[in-house]
Each structure stands twice: as structure tokens, then as C-alpha cells.
Amino acid sequence: MDRDKEKQEISLIGRLFSLEALLILMGFLTLLSGIIYMQWVRVILGLVILSGCILLLFMRKKIPKKSERNGE
DSSP: HHHHHHHHHHHHHHHHOOOOHHHHHHHHHHHHEEEHHTTTHHHHHHHHHHHHHHHHHHHHHHSSSSHHHTTT
């Protein structure tokens, strides 16, 4: 039982610090700092980062996994 709980905690920590979460956080922080300091280059960069993350998330969901394509 303890091993399952440890595995679940590791999985949760892995999700929290995943690359996608960090990219989205970076996009929000860049966008927010651009708005606060009125630097439009940062605002545009934040929007590009966030839109790219969202686009990649949708593309990844549309592409079937390898096991689904082979009928396994």
C-alpha cells in the first residue's frame, strides 16, 4: 500500500514540474510582466508562448498513439 502511495506522489510531482506546465507558467509570467511594465515585445512573446503551448496540446491529442494505430 505504501509503494502505491509513493508512486502516486511521484506521479503528481512529475505532473507539476512537467515541461508543459513550466512553458505555460513562463508564458503567463512573460505576458504579465509585459503588461505591468508596458513592454509590448514581452506581451507579444507571452502570447506566442501560450498560443504555441495550446496548439501543441491540441495537436498531441489529435495524433493517435502508436499502439492505437497498429490495432494493438
